[in-house]
Amino acid sequence: MAVQSWVDMLKSSKKTALIHDGKRKIHYLFADGKEMSEEYDLKTDELIIRKWRHKSTLGAQGQWQVEVGEPLAGHIPSLDSEGIKESCSNPTFMRKDTKASFQWRIRNLPYPKDIFSVSVEPSERCIIIKTSNKKYYKKFSIPDIDRNQLPLDSDALSFTHANNTLIISYKKPKEILTLEQELLKELKKMKGTNEGDVDCKTQ
């Protein structure tokens, strides 16, 4: 992974763009067969969704995994085929970025703010959420930081709690901000059709 930098991988990937429904949609196909799909708001240029699809070791097509944005609606596997799934009363974790920071929202957490502690774990390259009442615990990494091999900084981290929702923010480092701006500039240069079908050569 470290051999090729993320910027190079992005450059060499096969990109397909399309503008639809007020969103700029981009599909990236990487040399190793991984796929990434992004959607940006046309007006604000904010990243609405970013998802990944990998093939399993044996070659089976995987499901789309959401990295940024709302979990995929529509495809809700039935309980009988899954066997077990988290009840909807549990906290739900999602990432929703702003221009200046990475941001996560965990809904359904009806506890006072002082129950929570959020910390950076530089050695494990992750952020840990703990609760003193032992109800919720989450360890997660920031894929963008990992892809660019940048260090984690505890000063960039902050969190608030309101309306049963815990909001965690991490200020984007300079490197990420520059990369995102440049990428967006490149994407805007791509000629995607305004509406309707586009020849999508992904398979």
Added chain:
Amino acid sequence: SLKQMAATKVPEVRDITRIERIGAHSHIRGLGLDDALEPRQVSQGMVGQLASRRAAGVILEMIKDGHIAGRAVLIAGQPGTGKTAIAMGIAQSLGPDTPFTALAGSEIFSLEMSKTEALSQAFRKAIGVRIKEETEIIEGEVVEIQIDRPATGTGAKVGKLTLKTTEMETIYDLGNKMIDSLSKEKVQAGDVITIDKATGKISKLGRSFTRARDYDAMGAQTQFVQCPEGELQKRKEVVHTVSLHEIDVINSRTQGFLALFSGDTGEIKSEVREQINAKVCEWREEGKAEIIPGVLFIDEVHMLDIECFSFLNRALESDLSPVLIMATNRGITRIRGTNYQSPHGIPIDLLDRLLIIATSPYNEKETRQILKIRCEEEDVELTEEAQTILTRIALETSLRYAIQLISTAALVCRKRKGTEVHVDDIKKVYALFLDEARSSQYMKEYQDSFLFNETRDLIHWFETCV
């Protein structure tokens, strides 16, 4: 009220201990050899055939070694001399991780796919690849398990499971299958369990230390474990064995891996196979995977035709070839698809590659022993005299016929409310069901009264065939 209580009574989860039915060779549990590969007279369901079993033991060692690919073995002998039993014995001794594929020679003739495709698939089903894959598991201590059955007794059950670690707690909704397996495993509050998300398999790790004081809820060998730490959901590397054929199917885009479950896999493109062979070799070189050559067993191999034999010749040359075991009861006969005669109906060039194991007819003592084992397998008790008479029948007609009489005689015995099968029961079924010789005799005697008076030709044709 009592009536209401009866109506809401919780139905017992049926415990399925024995899923396999009793088959012709279900009593075979191995080759019955000791550590020096010396055959024991009676062991693991095997009786007699000492020389052949010893030979099979040598081949077994070769397979277990895993270094030798593309060897082929032929087990030849008269009907009912234990050819399939030896093959089954090899399969049982190999253990669950070594692939064993069995098919009968006639199975490859189908309209769905060509003969060679069917053989290719059989070959690739017999090659295993041990590889690491990541799976998601849930590991935690059960806080509460709540299953609501609808009051009417029908309809879906609703279940909730609360699990915790030292740091967190989560409530899960349960599907019907998961509810059943949780009750089957008798999972209760205080147990530490893991659930494999992909397969739904539940493993009980033990009881949590915090529950060590609940004396009433534990057996003698209850194991206590710590409550897991960190997150409930974890990614874990597991090593498992898949066959080359399964990888082929997963990578056939048109079919998709779902085809594995429907059983409809169709033909697989040769490019896909080549790609996968290359990939597997790459994994092996990188140390990511290990190749486990298994066993392909083709029973009634004389049913194959010349095209299949030439395919086998070529397939055995590949370094990704399993050990091939074939069995036949034919002597010198015509090779299918040609007008040539050859021993066992197999072309000489293929015969030349084979190690041949011969089986010989069982003697009286061995026959008696086999019948005794079969009686145990089918849970039937015979009197001493009944055993003697059944052994005589086996020697004079055939072992298979005598084995058939065990279950039928047991049925007759049960109808007269007996517990042990007597000579009379055997006599009765012997009179009811004809063996092969008496059936032919009957045909000869009454041929004129059959519907189409062609029996004379038919019997003549039979005789020339045999």
